[in-house]
Amino acid sequence: MKNLCRVLVLCCAIVTTATGHNTSDQNDAIAHYSDRAVELLRDAISRETAQGRGLVPAYAESLKQVFLEAGFSPEALTIVPYGETASLVVRYEGDGSSSRKPILFSSHMDVVPADPESWLRHPFELQEDETFFYGRGVLDNKFDVTLLTTLFVWLKESGFVPNRDLIIAFTGDEESFQETVQQLARDYRHFVDAEYALVVDGGGGVLNDANEAIQFQVGFAEKTYATFSMTAKNPGGHSSMPRADNAIYDLARAIQRLEAYTFPVETNEITLTYFARTAPLLDNEVGEAMARLVADQNDVEAIATLRAQPQYVGTLGTTCIPTMLSGGHAENALPRAVTAVVNCRIFPGHTPAEIMRELQRVTDNSDLEWRVVGVPVTSPASSFNTEVMDAIAASLGPIHGALPIVPKMGSGTTDGAYWRAAGIPSYSFTGIFINPKDSFAHGLNERVPKTAVGESLRFWRAMIDELATNRSGTAQ
Numbered sequence: 524m525k526n527l528c529r530v531l532v533l534c535c536a537i538v539t540t541a542t543g544h545n546t547s548d549q550n551d552a553i554a555h556y557s558d559r560a561v562e563l564l565r566d567a568i569s570r571e572t573a574q575g576r577g578l579v580p581a582y583a584e585s586l587k588q589v590f591l592e593a594g595f596s597p598e599a600l601t602i603v604p605y606g607e608t609a610s611l612v613v614r615y616e617g618d619g620s621s622s623r624k625p626i627l628f629s630s631h632m633d634v635v636p637a638d639p640e641s642w643l644r645h646p647f648e649l650q651e652d653e654t655f656f657y658g659r660g661v662l663d664n665k666f667d668v669t670l671l672t673t674l675f676v677w678l679k680e681s682g683f684v685p686n687r688d689l690i691i692a693f694t695g696d697e698e699s700f701q702e703t704v705q706q707l708a709r710d711y712r713h714f715v716d717a718e719y720a721l722v723v724d725g726g727g728g729v730l731n732d733a734n735e736a737i738q739f740q741v742g743f744a745e746k747t748y749a750t751f752s753m754t755a756k757n758p759g760g761h762s763s764m765p766r767a768d769n770a771i772y773d774l775a776r777a778i779q780r781l782e783a784y785t786f787p788v789e790t791n792e793i794t795l796t797y798f799a800r801t802a803p804l805l806d807n808e809v810g811e812a813m814a815r816l817v818a819d820q821n822d823v824e825a826i827a828t829l830r831a832q833p834q835y836v837g838t839l840g841t842t843c844i845p846t847m848l849s850g851g852h853a854e855n856a857l858p859r860a861v862t863a864v865v866n867c868r869i870f871p872g873h874t875p876a877e878i879m880r881e882l883q884r885v886t887d888n889s890d891l892e893w894r895v896v897g898v899p900v901t902s903p904a905s906s907f908n909t910e911v912m913d914a915i916a917a918s919l920g921p922i923h924g925a926l927p928i929v930p931k932m933g934s935g936t937t938d939g940a941y942w943r944a945a946g947i948p949s950y951s952f953t954g955i956f957i958n959p960k961d962s963f964a965h966g967l968n969e970r971v972p973k974t975a976v977g978e979s980l981r982f983w984r985a986m987i988d989e990l991a992t993n994r995s996g997t998a999q
C-alpha cells in the first residue's frame with residue numbers, strides 16, 4: 524500500500540510538470556482557500572488578544588471549531604489553559620511511513636496592545652486598500668496563525684495523509700511572558716515533541732523598493748537575553764555636608780567604563796553566511812564591509828563600519844547597554860543607593876554568569892552590587908538543516924525564482940528560543956514577502972501585502988510536499 528502511494532505521488536508530480544493540469548487545479552484551490560483565509564483573518568483581527576484581556580481562550584476555541592469542521596477528530600485538538608490565556612495544539616496524524624518524528628509548526632495567538640486613538644484605521648477591524656491588509660496582528664502573528672490553520676484545513680479536506688505527524692502549537696503569550704511555550708515544552712512534551720520546529724513568525728521574504736523579492740531569511744538562533752542591575756551604595760548623609768565618596772559618582776564611573784568597552788567580535792556559521800549572502804544585495808560600504816569581514820574576521824575597518832549600524836552591531840558579538848537609572852531619595856540628602864539596569868544580548872556560546880563577570884571586571888569596583896534581573900533565556904543555535912533549507916529553495920522557486928536564502932541570528936527572544944532550549948531545533952520563517960519599510964509589527968498601522976495570502980498558501984503547500992511526503996529521497 525505504501526509503495527503504491529509512492530508511485531501515485533510520483534505520477535502526480537510528473538503529470539503536474541508534463542501537462543500543467545494540476546497547476547490550474549491548484550490555482551483554483553489557492554483562490555478558494557485564500558478567500559477562506561481572509562475570512563479567518565477578519566475574525567482573528569476582531570479579537571483583541573493582547574495580554575491581560577483574557578480573549579485568547581475564546582480565539583483558540585473558535586480555531587478549534589474550524590479544525591473540527593474540516594474533519595479533525597476532537598482527540599487531535601487540545602486547548603491547554605494557562606492563567607488568562609491558553610495554547611492550542613493540533614495534531615495532523617500521518618501514516619508513519621517515514622518513521623520520522625513529527626514536524627512542529629509554531630505561531631502565537633496573542634498580539635501587542637494597540638490604541639485605536641493613535642491608529643489611522645481601527646486596529647481591531649481588518650481593513651484594506653489595494654495593496655495591504657491592516658490591523659493589529661495582521662503581520663505578527665495572526666496572519667500566520669490563519670495561514671497554518673487554512674493550510675491544515677486544505678490538506679485535510681483534500682484527503683492528504685503526511686508520512687509523519689504534523690503538529691501545530693499556537694501559543695498564547697509570546698508578546699509578554701512567553702510562559703505558554705515553556706508550559707508546552709515542559710508539561711505537554713508528548714503533545715509537541717518533534718524532530719524540529721518551524722516557527723512561523725518573523726524571517727521570510729524581503730522585497731526591495733521596486734517590489735522585487737531579493738532574499739529569504741531563516742532564523743537559526745537567538746541571542747540570550749539577560750538583564751543585570753548594578754547598584755552603588757554609600758552611607759549617605761546630609762547634602763550640606765558632602766563626603767568625598769558618592770554613590771552617584773561611583774555609578775557614573777562604572778557606566779563610563781561600560782561605555783568605553785566593547786565585547787570582542789564573534790562570528791559563527793550563521794552570521795558569516797548571513798553576511799556573505801547579504802553583502803551582494805547592498806550596493807554600498809556596508810555591503811563591502813560585510814564581504815571584507817567574511818574574508819577576514821580581523822578587518823578592523825570593516826568591523827567599525829558594521830558596528831556603526833544599529834541593525835548589524837548585534838550580529839557581531841555580545842552587546843550590553845544601560846537602559847534604566849534609579850536612585851537617591853531626597854534632593855537634600857546624599858544618595859544611599861543608586862542603580863543602573865544593564866540589558867545584554869549575549870552571543871551564543873556564553874552564559875549570563877560569564878557575561879556578568881566580564882561586566883564586573885570592566886566596571887572595576889568590587890563595592891558595586893550586581894544582580895540578575897528576571898530569568899535569562901539561553902538557547903543554543905540550531906544546527907544547519909539541509910532538508911529544511913532545500914525544501915525552502917524548492918518551494919520558493921516556482922513563486923519567486925532562485926533567491927539567496929539567508930540564515931539569521933535574532934537579537935530578540937521569541938518562542939523559538941524556548942523550543943531550542945528544550946532540545947527541539949527550530950527555524951523561524953514566514954511565507955510573507957514584505958519590504959522592511961512596510962513592516963510595522965508592534966507599531967502603528969501594522970500591515971501585510973494582500974498578495975502574501977495566496978503566495979504563502981502556495982509556499983506552505985509546497986513545503987508540506989517537500990517535508991512530509993515520500994516523493995523526496997530524504998523523507999523515506
Ligand SMILES: [Zn+2]
Nearest residue numbers: 663664697724
Ligand atoms: Zn510574533
